[in-house]
Amino acid sequence: MDDHQKNNPPRTMPPRTMPIQSATFSNPVNAEIRRAAATGIYDIRGGGAKRRVPHFDDLLFLGASMSRYPLEGYREKCETSVTLGSRFAKKPIHLDIPITVAGMSFGALSGPAKEALGRGATMAGTSTTTGDGGMTEEERGHSEKLIYQYLPSRYGMNPDDLRRADAIEVVVGQGAKPGGGGMLLGQKISDRVADMRDLPPGIDQRSACRHPDWTGPDDLEIKILELREITGWEKPIYVKVGGARPYFDTTLAVKAGADVVVVDGMQGGTAATQDVFIENVGQPTLACIRPAVKALQDLGMHREVQLIVSGGVRSGADVAKALALGADAVSIGSAAMIAIGDNDPRWEDDYNALGTTAGAYDDWHEGNDPAGITTQDPALMARLDPVEGGRRLRNYLKVMALEAQTIARACGKNHVHNLEPEDLCALTIEAAAMAGVPLAGTSWIPGSGSF
C-alpha cells in the first residue's frame, strides 16, 4: 500500500439516513387509510378506546404513616358492601362488593356467556345487567340480582321483565359512544336474536341512539315516574350516561329522579361501533369521576344518590381509586369478559387465522369469536363452559375486592367507602388535574388555586 492509497481509502457506500416512520402517518394509520380506500366503509369494532389516556395507573395511594394508622391486613374488618337505590326505591339493592357487572346484550354475547356472567356475579354477591337484546332466561335464572336496561331500541321490552328485574337502568349513553346507538351486524342476528328484537334474521341492525318517547331531563322525569308506577315504586332506577359532560349529566339525572347515576368513561367497551367514534368521542373515565361527585355534593346528594363509575376498571387498585375519588361502586364489562375467557392466548392459532392476535381481537361484530363469547355460532359458543366461566368471574371479582380491601386497610380505612381523595397522589400533571389530587411530591393540584 503506497502513501496515496493509505491516505485515500476506497470509497464505500455513503452513510444513509435511517428509515424513519412518521409519527403522524404511522403504520397503523396508513393501514387504516388503505383499508378505508379498499372497502369504502368505516372500521367497526368492539371494545373501548385503545389509545393511552390518563387513567387510574397515574394515581398512587399514600398509605399509612406517622399521621395515619393502618388496619391489620388479615384481622381487622374492612367492609366492602354497598346499597344502591336508597333514594326512592322500596327495595334497594344490597351488594357484598362494590363491583357490578355492566350491561352487555344477549345478541352481542352468546347465551352461555350471559349465563357465565350471571353465575359469577351471583357467587361474588353482586349484580349483573341485561343489554340491548332484552332479558334472557339464562341470565335471569342465574343472576340473583339482575339490572334490566331500558334502552332507546326497547328490544324485548315488556312489563313482566321490568317487574322481575331487581333494578332498572335507563341508558342515555355509554362511554364508548356517547351519542351513538347500538349496532349488531347480520352475522349475529340468529333466529333467536331476531325474534327477541322483532327484526328479520340476518339483517344489519342499528339501534336507535335516542329514546323514542322522551327527550331531555324534563321528559325523563316523567318517564321515570311511569316506570316507577308500572313497578310499584319497588325498583331502584339507575340512569347511565356516557362520559360527555359528567357534571351536568349527573345533575340532570338526579333532577330527573334517578336513584343511581352510572357514568361510563371512554375506555368502556361496546359490542360494535365505529372506531372513529370509540377513539374520538367522550372523556376518559378518570376525567369524569370528580365532576360527577362534585355535582352530587353540590346537590347535597352524595351517597344519597349512588354513583357507579365504569370504563377501564381492571383491578382492586382501580376499584379503590374510583371509590377514593367518591364513587360508590364500579362496574366492569371488558374485564369480566376477559375473566371468562375473552382474548385468551390459548386460542392464538384461531386469532392468527382471523388476522389478529390474542389481546388485540376486537372484531366482535363478526361473530367469529374464537373464545365463544361474542358469537351466536353454536360450535364456537360451545367453547365456553358457563359453569367454569362463572367460577372464573367469581374468583376475579373476589380478588378485586380483596385487593381493594388491602389498599383500604393500608390507608387505615374500615370500609372501602372511607377512602378519600386525600389518600391519593398523581404521577402526572394531567392525572392530578383530572382527579383533583396533588402531583406526587408536591401540594400542587393543577386547576385549583393559582400557580
Next chain:
Amino acid sequence: MQTIDLADQGLRALNETLQSQDSDTNQTEWLVTNPRGSHAIAVGLDAPIDVTIKGSTGYYCGGMNKQASITVDGSAGPGVAENMMSGKIVIEGDASQYAGATGRGGLLVIKGNASSRCGISMKGINIVVHGNIGHMSAFMAQSGTLVVCGDAGDALGDSLYEARLFVRGSVKSLGADCIKKDMRPEHIELLRGLLEEAGSDARPEDFTRYGSARKLYHFDIDNAGAY
C-alpha cells in the same frame, strides 16, 4: 262501575288499584274522573277490564298495557300506549307525539289527529288514526300496522323495517328506504278488519300501502347518501 276520582285518590292509588285486578275480577268497568292531564295514568295494567278516563291525559297514558281496554274521553299527551303489549286503547280526541311508540301488540285508535313520530319504533302494535299524523311517523318501525285515514307529514316511515303503513290521504314525503307498494287482496282484508275494529267507515280500497324497500338492511357504501 267503579269510579276513581284521581284528584282525590292520587296517581299511586289509582294505578295500584287498577294493576291489582286479575283475570277473574268481577270489577270490570272503571271510570277515572278528574285526570287533569296527569302523567302515567292507567299504566302497566294486566287484566281484561274497561277503563274510561273522563278528560285529557298527560304523558304515557296506558303505557305497557296488557289486556285492558282504555278509553280517553279527551285528548292524550305524548307517548300514549307506549310499548303496549295487548288490549285496546281509544283516544276520542287528538294524541300528541310518539303515540304507540315501541308498541308490541294490541290496537291503538286515535279518533282525532296524531302528532309527530306516531308509531315510532313500533314492534307489532296496530294503530288506526282517523285524522292526520305528523312528521317522522313510523320512524324505524319494525312490525305491526299503521293506518292513517287522513294525511301523513314529512318523512313517513324513515328507516322502516317490516311494519306496514296505509295512508288514505296525501303523504308529504317519504323517509329513507320507505316506498309505495301495491295493494294486494290480503292487504285489503287486513285493512277492512282494522278499520272495522277502529270504528272507521273508510273504504280499504281508498288507501295506499307503504313499506320498506329493504335497501338499508345491509351496509353498502353506495347507500351512504341515504343515511
